[in-house]
Amino acid sequence: MKRSITCPKCNKMLYYEINDKMRSKARVSGLVPITIIHGYPDTHALVVYVDANGANRGYEIIENLVDLRVSYKSREIIKIIGEDKVAKIIAGIIGGYNLYIEGDPESIKLLHLLLAKILKRQFFSIVDNEKLADVKISLMSKKNPKLPGEKYVLSLLKEGKDLSDDGYINMLSVRISQLKTKIRSVIDMLETRSWSKTDLMNELEVNEKEFELIKQFIKSKRPDLLDKIITSILDIF
């Protein structure tokens, strides 16, 4: 279910999605917070609280996401938080999970700053209550759950060594949004009818490796759609 809200601070129209999982969580725990970080370069977060019917029940604005901007470059933030953890978090966001991030407040702030730059106005859900999360990622611990696509995101983070910081962020931003669009397209296509792997790959202009990656995300997001990818004679030969 897609919803929109006008940010009371900057008057920008923002969009977010409420899925069944979030609604059932709201049923158990009252309200579910949805964080929408936006406004570039004046970055702030609007936290919308939705109830089990998906209705807005309140909001808050978090303003202090800007202070650290001057002193840190994206690559420094990634180094501080850890490439592998950033990769996991971004993969979780692409996969549409509600994430709970455990860490010291300063690192969490840096993380939000980084995500705001990379994801710009894209929707993602970082919850502030562990009970509401699908996945908990600790910035301190070495033992975190494995998420689909994290290796791919890690390889993206390692790319573009000779780019400027802005160039690097743009590269990440474009590649991540392309991947999200492709996952969305596959879901839309499979919702209408069955497709052969070859036809899907041609339609999306992706290679075997990218197709497997997209399939991993579909498997975690919409496992019911997997058997709509059918094997055709072309896939075998």
Ligand SMILES: [Zn+2]
């Ligand atoms: Zn705003």
